[in-house]
Every structure is written in structure tokens, then in C-alpha cells.
Amino acid sequence: MADEKRIIETATQLFTKHGVKAITIDRIVTELRTSKRTIYKYFKDKDELLSACIEVYHKKIKAENEAIIETAPNAIVAMGMLHQKILERSYLINPNFYADIYRYHPKLVEIAIDPNTSYGHQQMVHLADWGINDGIFVEDLDIEVVGSTVVWLLKLFKDHDRFPIHEFSKERLTFGTLVPYMRGLCTPKGLKLLKKQEEFFKVSI
Numbered sequence: 001m002a003d004e005k006r007i008i009e010t011a012t013q014l015f016t017k018h019g020v021k022a023i024t025i026d027r028i029v030t031e032l033r034t035s036k037r038t039i040y041k042y043f044k045d046k047d048e049l050l051s052a053c054i055e056v057y058h059k060k061i062k063a064e065n066e067a068i069i070e071t072a073p074n075a076i077v078a079m080g081m082l083h084q085k086i087l088e089r090s091y092l093i094n095p096n097f098y099a100d101i102y103r104y105h106p107k108l109v110e111i112a113i114d115p116n117t118s119y120g121h122q123q124m125v126h127l128a129d130w131g132i133n134d135g136i137f138v139e140d141l142d143i144e145v146v147g148s149t150v151v152w153l154l155k156l157f158k159d160h161d162r163f164p165i166h167e168f169s170k171e172r173l174t175f176g177t178l179v180p181y182m183r184g185l186c187t188p189k190g191l192k193l194l195k196k197q198e199e200f201f202k203v204s205i
Contacts, residue, residue, distance in 0.1 A: 002034045004042045012053040019096025020050060021104055047105055054101075054112040061089075061116075065123060075131035076182070076193050079150070080200025082123075083178065086154055087170050095160055117151065124150045128185070136190030146185065153177050174201050 002010070010032050014023045025046055029036055043049040065082060072078035101108055124147035131137030156163065157173050179194075179201055186194055 002032045002038055007032065007039060007042060007049070008052050008056050011049055012057055015050065015053055016057070016093045016097050019094045020100035021096065025049075047108060050101070050105060051108055051112050054108065054116075058112075058116045058119075062119065069123065069127070074134055074136060074193065075127040076136060076186075076190065077197055077200055078127055078130075079182065080197060083154070083174065083201055086157070087174075090157060090170070095158065098158065120151050120154075121147045124148075131185070131190065136187055136193055137185045138187055138190075141185060149181065150178070153181060171202060 007028070011023070011028050014028060014031060025036060025039055028049075029039060032038075039049070043052065064085060068081045068085065069078050072081055098113075101113065125143050128137060128141055128143040128146045132139055132141060132143070156177060157170060163173060179198065182194060183191060
């Protein structure tokens with residue numbers, strides 16, 4: 001019999017690989033070789049299970065991001081490495097995963113998605129403040145605006161309607177949006193560092 005942790009792990013793998021709409025409770029039951037009764041012992045419906053999956057998935061992302069920030073030598077390298085990790089995840093996750101949540105499970109956006117967007121914003125605020133203190137970002141930055149802007153620039157990479165994959169590679173979007181924006185944040189010292197470490201913003205996967 002599947003326990004709660006195994007149900008969440010299996011459902012998360014299915015949702016992220018195939019999209020949310022394509023995965024039914026029946027499909028999860030088949031994958032687990034269990035019964036609906038077992039699923040409903042822990043979760044009253046698909047929304048509740050999906051919410052638990054999103055929470056666990058984002059906890060993993062937070063841990064990965066925090067490890068990157070803790071080990072990076074400066075804010076520019078940290079941003080580049082975080083960006084690499086975001087691109088890596090984008091290749092592993094079906095674009096329909098988030099699109100389906102917004103379209104078919106809108107109540108979960110406020111409950112499960114928005115809090116994590118806020119967390120990402122705070123990480124960017126921290127990096128902006130770190131860069132200012134190190135003298136690589138200009139002192140008069142509005143770090144709250146910078147935090148929100150970087151988060152939204154990164155969201156553009158997932159907008160395949162605006163930027164079709166066959167026309168806009170991840171690297172093209174990176175050097176057409178994020179890197180030019182970061183140049184505007186930098187002091188002369190920061191510009192030299194950004195130029196030297198642009199490799200962290202290149203697609204290596």
C-alpha cells in the first residue's frame with residue numbers, strides 16, 4: 001500500500017512530466033498499483049493532492065537555491081547559477097505543468113504559487129543588496145523593484161506564446177533580456193565581473 005510520501009512523490013513526477021490536466025487520479029492509482037481508497041485516505045481530491053505536490057516541489061527548489069547562494073562567491077555568480085538551475089528545470093518540466101495550474105486550478109495559484117513567487121522575489125532582493133554592499137551593483141538601486149523585475153524577466157522564459165521555442169532559444173532570451181538588464185545594475189567593477197563570468201548565464205545543458 002502506498003503511503004502519503006510515496007503518493008506525493010509519484011504524483012509530482014507525473015504532473016511535472018505530463019502536465020496537470022493529463023494526469024487523473026486513476027492514472028496515479030495505476031502508477032502506484034494501489035486503489036483510489038488509498039489516495040482518498042490522505043487527500044480529499046485532486047486539488048488537495050496537487051497542492052501538496054506543489055509545496056514539496058517548491059521546498060526542493062528553495063533548498064537548491066539557498067545552497068547556490070550560500071556557496072557563490074558574489075551576487076553575479078549566484079544570479080548566473082540560479083539562472084542555470086532555472087533553465088535546467090525548464091527542460092525537465094512539461095510547460096503545461098504551470099499553465100494547467102493557472103488555467104484549471106486557479107484557487108491553487110494564491111495558495112501554492114504566489115507565496116513561492118514572493119520567496120523568489122526576496123531572494124533577488126537579498127542578491128541585489130549583497131551586490132550593492134560588494135560594490136558591484138550601483139548604490140542607488142531600488143532593490144524591491146530590481147527583485148520583482150528579475151523574477152518577471154525569468155518568468156518570460158516560460159512564456160512560449162510570446163517567445164516560441166523554435167524561434168527563441170533560452171540562451172537568446174538570456175542575452176536579450178537578463179544580461180542587458182544586469183549590465184544596467186552594475187558598477188564598473190561589476191561590469192568587469194559580469195563580462196568575466198557571463199559563462200554562468202550560458203546554456204550548458
